[in-house]
Amino acid sequence: MTVNFSLLALDQILNNAVTIPHMSGGQFAIPLVIRMATGGGRHVAAQHSRSLEGWYAHIPGLRVLTPATVEDARFMLKGALADPNPVIIFEHVMLYNMEGDFPSDMKEVDIACAKVRRAGRDVSLITYGDSLFKALQAADALSSEGIDAEVIDLRTLRPLDTKTFLESVARTRRCVIIDEGWRSGSISAEIGMRIAEEALFELDAPLRRVCARETPIPYAAHLEDACLPQTETIITTARELVKPS
Amino acid sequence: MTKKVHLDHAHLLHLLKAMIRIRHFEAKCVELYQAQKILGFLHLYDGEEAVSVGVMEALTPEDAILATYREHGQALARGVDMRCLMAEMMGKLNGCCRGRGGSMHFFDRARRFYGGNAIVGGGLPLALGVALADKMQGRPAVTACFFGEGAVDEGEFHETLNLAKLWRLPILFICENNLYSMGMAVERAEADVDFVHKASSYKVAGEKVDGMDVVAVESAARNAVDRIRSESDPYFLECATYRFRAHSMFDAQLYRSKEEVEAWRKKGPIERFQTWLESNKLIKPDELSAIEKEVDAEIAAAVAFAEAGPLEPVSELERFVTMEEVPA
Known part of the structure; x- marks a missing residue:
């Protein structure tokens, strides 16, 4: 099911599944796992292209997972099924055809922590889902210009692993948050605010974001491309932070 | 086939x-509400x-x-x-x-007892899930799902009835038709006010009963x-x-006349049943006063229990936002 259709089930997800354990004083647990397809890029227009994982990450009581790699897609489900609470797994539509190997003895992955997918010294690119691969591409391009970017894969949007990205920002002193959700009231805003609250004096440059444009996602390919975060925008935003023109 | 109530x-x-x-x-709840010991909404x-x-x-x-x-x-x-219940009304830990x-x-x-649900129609999909779980796990239980006629306007009602029939789930749907969804008279909200007919469009069998007659309700x-239970069917x-x-x-009740309310009050469920018992000499005056005395003593004890109850410490506020485990 795509996240767009989940709006029809929102009463049951939010008013019931997430609320009843707390409101009943702990009488009931709701061990529920919902897998949702999220994100744009397939030219299927607004009602199939939204990224609402940041919206869901607003809700206490939910665990919100955003696997981007093959092993996370495979094993986060196992961790989610073991959780006594509601978990939503957001799988980006552009990643479904990805192929890859994982170690044959691999049995599980952590579902609580972000991961550094590429170490770097000059700027932290903080992201998740399909944008992870755009950020990694951007980091490769930036390295040819002598800019060493670190790439953080958030993996879980709630609870948010603040520690990993704060440590990264403390090392690089610059940060770009890449989020396919709309900028206003987004998970990128939450991450930026946590950095401002906890690590403002570690920064050598203003916080920057690359988000979706604030419109419904259009069908036409050139408009959709213009809407979504792109590698080139990440490169120029990061470059501007490290080597201001 | 119709069984008489004994x-x-x-x-x-x-x-x-x-x-x-x-x-x-509930009369005591109104007093406590006026004394601001019960807050928020209070739907009587x-x-x-x-x-x-x-x-x-009819339930076990x-x-x-x-x-x-x-x-x-x-x-x-x-x-x-x-x-x-009284302690819950007063927001107490007990x-x-x-x-x-x-x-x-x-x-x-x-x-x-799976709630209380402040969303009109919100309990219907839950009833479906509870009944499905019972059926899949081989528990011979019936799920009784109460809702008002206002819930029939909601998509959740139609989705639930459809799946209940399709999956042959043991659910008793009880539509409490009190003629008004908040201030909306039923004929202003429904193109078809025959709810049994609506249920039948999902092939769910049903009937309409006089909800002011406790014996008729019990029998039905x-x-x-x-x-x-016998047919595994809603x-x-x-x-x-x-x-x-x-x-x-808080409701100015501009949507109905005082005369209408009075006319219904005369055929109220307690008034009617008690009058019937008295006129047929099925209850003695001292039996009635004994019932009232017992009930009022139970209520007084409930109020004392609630008044004496502690408040949940604010330090516990975030407890059960997420659960450590599924309760056994």
């Missing part, structure tokens, strides 16, 4: 007492007591119940401890939900539950009833 003397007194218990409990069941009392007679402790935000009657008739739910959100896992519910029971008071505590 109306021995003890059962008649039991039905009367169960209704009086709800009515007096005044006038509708025969529905929950009659239906509950293994059966499950889902109700609405007007669920004081269902909780009391189900046997949820009155003291815990309430049935630690004071977190209040009037609209009573839960009691031990009695399979017993037959319905027998049928649900059933729809519309109970024609009336709410004597405001929707919640």
